[in-house]
Each structure stands twice: as C-alpha cells, then as structure tokens.
Amino acid sequence: MSEADPDAALLARMAQGEEGAVRQFVGAKLPRLLALASRLLRDRAEAEDVAQEVFVRAWRQAGRWRSGQARFDTWLHLVTLNLCRDRLRRRRGVVMADPPEQADTAPLADAALAAQAQARAVAAAVAALPERQREAIVLVHYQELGNIEAAAVLGVSVEALESLLARGRRALRQRFAQEEGADHD
Amino acid sequence: MTEPMSRERFDALAQAYGGIERWPAPERAAGWHLAAADPACARALAEAEALDLRLDAWTVPPPTPAMRQRLVAARRRGWIVRARLWWSAIGVGTVLAGAVAGLGAAVALGPERVGPGLDASVFESAGEEG
Structure with missing residues (x-):
C-alpha cells in the first residue's frame, strides 16, 4: 500500500514510551475494536477479553511496525477478527442454543424498548448470515473500513468482498421484509 | 470531469455498500450524477439507504x-x-x-x-x- 499509515506518527511516539500517545491510541482504537468484537461475538465480557488481548499484541508490535506494508489499523482488525473466530469456533463445540445477550433490567420508556427490540432484531439477522458475509458487513458497514482494507482483512479481492457484501445485504433485506410481513399479518 | 457510470455498476455499488457516501471515494461523484439523472437508480439508492438506516439501529455500548x-x-x-x-x-x-x-x-x-x-x-x- 503506498498511502501513508495515519497511525505511523502515533506508533513512533508510543515506541518512545510517551504515555500521552498510549492514551491517545487507546482512546482512538478501543471503541472500534471493542465494537467489532461485540458485534461478532455478541457477548460483552468475551468482547472485552478479546479487545484486551488485541492491545497486548499491539503493545508488542507497535515498536516493530514497518509502515508502508499495511495499515496498523488493518492489522488490528485482522487480529481482532481472528481472535473472535477462535472463540466462535470453541463456542460451536459447546452446546449453546443462542449466543448470550446481556439483558438490561432497568425500566425503559416505550421508545427505548422499541429501539432495543429493533437493535436485537438487526443483531440476530446479522448473526444468522453465513460467516464471511457477516464479517464483510461488520467490517464495511459498522467498522467503516475502506474496501481495500476490508478485503485485506478477509484475505479476498475487492470484487469478492463486494459479492459477499451484496449477498449479505440481500439476505438481510429479505429477512427484514419477511419480519415486517409477519408483523402485519 | 466525472467519468460516466453504467447502471449495472451503480446497482452493484448500491447493493454492496449502501448509500453513496459509503461507496469507494473515486466512484461517488459519478454515482451522485446518475442518481440525479435516472429515477430507477434513485429508487435503488433509496432502498439501499433504507437498509443502512435499519442496520444502524444496532449500536453497541462504548468502552468504560x-x-x-x-x-x-x-x-x-x-x-x-x-x-x-x-x-x-x-x-x-x-x-x-x-x-x-x-x-x-x-x-x-x-x-x-x-x-x-x-x-x-x-x-x-x-x-x-x-
């Protein structure tokens, strides 16, 4: 990749032991990586474990990162994705009817309840997609990775990424249409 | 000058990425032109944006x-x-x-x-x- 890595200066400051750079790095990356793990695993505690592990690896690599080959952010996404895949694989070995969801027991207004129900419906629909389509949609729609970065994380061409996205989005549209049809019956 | 975009490419991008602001940057200008000129493209875009909006309902809490x-x-x-x-x-x-x-x-x-x-x-x- 010829484009300069936007994280290069920050990584250099971290490698020199600058604590302000560490805080800035955590502030910038943690919300994104935790969101990625949360959406792939749908379990907050597990997602936090994964995010922590990613940062441990990031601390090890930051000083050795060679800018110009790939973006550090792309590498962080790849590590997060692989750790989530490992956990999902292990989870499949354990009998589990539904992925654990955190139930919020606080009383909510009608609008908030409706929003929560809608969010759960979207989460369930995305979770029901085939693995590669789900990953493509989470990386591109939710993480807002560029097509080249997302394709690099998934190890596919941009054309293959677009195909995964289109199939995933089509399946989601169909599912939502069916759900709306069922609600109106 | 923006290169013209085919209707097929417009559909493929809308189906893959959703709204034009989510498309790869070099294709956006041609997309806006076509959406403004072709009602069928405008409809395809509206469908894609509706799905984007639906997907955006799934938020996750920020880190503590x-x-x-x-x-x-x-x-x-x-x-x-x-x-x-x-x-x-x-x-x-x-x-x-x-x-x-x-x-x-x-x-x-x-x-x-x-x-x-x-x-x-x-x-x-x-x-x-x-």
Missing part, C-alpha cells in the same frame, strides 16, 4: 473509562517489565564482562587499570519501579 485505564496501565507495566529485563541483562553482562576483564587485567596489567563498571544505583532505581 475503567477499561481504558486498565489498558493504559497494562502498557505501563509492560514498559517496567521490559526496563527491568533490560537493566538485568546489562547487570549480568557487566558482571560477566567484569569477571573476565578483571581476571585478565589482574594477570596482565595490575589492579589500578581495572575499569570501574556501572553505577549500582541504576539497578536499584529500576528495581523499585512498579
């Missing part, structure tokens, strides 16, 4: 301040461990080098030419951290 602090603290601990290892390596190296040099110097040069070695206080200050 405690988690941020844990990660920063873990990094600090990592530096301290590395500093300890680094100073320990210097210490071991110095002791070994000193022993070898001392033995050679005692035989060949006499005791007043033996080097002074490192200040021991750096080992103590490194050891006291954390």
Whole structure:
C-alpha cells in the first residue's frame, strides 16, 4: 500500500514510551475494536477479553511496525477478527442454543424498548448470515473500513468482498421484509 | 470531469455498500450524477439507504473509562517489565564482562587499570519501579 499509515506518527511516539500517545491510541482504537468484537461475538465480557488481548499484541508490535506494508489499523482488525473466530469456533463445540445477550433490567420508556427490540432484531439477522458475509458487513458497514482494507482483512479481492457484501445485504433485506410481513399479518 | 457510470455498476455499488457516501471515494461523484439523472437508480439508492438506516439501529455500548485505564496501565507495566529485563541483562553482562576483564587485567596489567563498571544505583532505581 503506498498511502501513508495515519497511525505511523502515533506508533513512533508510543515506541518512545510517551504515555500521552498510549492514551491517545487507546482512546482512538478501543471503541472500534471493542465494537467489532461485540458485534461478532455478541457477548460483552468475551468482547472485552478479546479487545484486551488485541492491545497486548499491539503493545508488542507497535515498536516493530514497518509502515508502508499495511495499515496498523488493518492489522488490528485482522487480529481482532481472528481472535473472535477462535472463540466462535470453541463456542460451536459447546452446546449453546443462542449466543448470550446481556439483558438490561432497568425500566425503559416505550421508545427505548422499541429501539432495543429493533437493535436485537438487526443483531440476530446479522448473526444468522453465513460467516464471511457477516464479517464483510461488520467490517464495511459498522467498522467503516475502506474496501481495500476490508478485503485485506478477509484475505479476498475487492470484487469478492463486494459479492459477499451484496449477498449479505440481500439476505438481510429479505429477512427484514419477511419480519415486517409477519408483523402485519 | 466525472467519468460516466453504467447502471449495472451503480446497482452493484448500491447493493454492496449502501448509500453513496459509503461507496469507494473515486466512484461517488459519478454515482451522485446518475442518481440525479435516472429515477430507477434513485429508487435503488433509496432502498439501499433504507437498509443502512435499519442496520444502524444496532449500536453497541462504548468502552468504560475503567477499561481504558486498565489498558493504559497494562502498557505501563509492560514498559517496567521490559526496563527491568533490560537493566538485568546489562547487570549480568557487566558482571560477566567484569569477571573476565578483571581476571585478565589482574594477570596482565595490575589492579589500578581495572575499569570501574556501572553505577549500582541504576539497578536499584529500576528495581523499585512498579
């Protein structure tokens, strides 16, 4: 990749032991990586474990990162994705009817309840997609990775990424249409 | 001047990425032109944007301040461990080098030419951290 890595200066400051750079790095990356793990695993505690592990690896690599080959952010996404895949694989070995969801027991207004129900419906629909389509949609729609970065994380061409996205989005549209049809019956 | 975009390409991009602001940057201008000129493209775009909006309903809570602090603290601990290892390596190296040099110097040069070695206080200050 010829484009300069936007994280290069920050990584250099971290490698020199600058604590302000560490805080800035955590502030910038943690919300994104935790969101990625949360959406792939749908379990907050597990997602936090994964995010922590990613940062441990990031601390090890930051000083050795060679800018110009790939973006550090792309590498962080790849590590997060692989750790989530490992956990999902292990989870499949354990009998589990539904992925654990955190139930919020606080009383909510009608609008908030409706929003929560809608969010759960979207989460369930995305979770029901085939693995590669789900990953493509989470990386591109939710993480807002560029097509080249997302394709690099998934190890596919941009054309293959677009195909995964289109199939995933089509399946989601169909599912939502069916759900709306069922609600109106 | 924006290169014209085919209807097929417009559909493929809308189906893959959703709204035009989510498309790869080099294709956006041509997309806006076509959406404004072709009602069928405008409809396809509206469908894609409706799905984007639906997907956006799934939000996840941000990390807690405690988690941020844990990660920063873990990094600090990592530096301290590395500093300890680094100073320990210097210490071991110095002791070994000193022993070898001392033995050679005692035989060949006499005791007043033996080097002074490192200040021991750096080992103590490194050891006291954390």
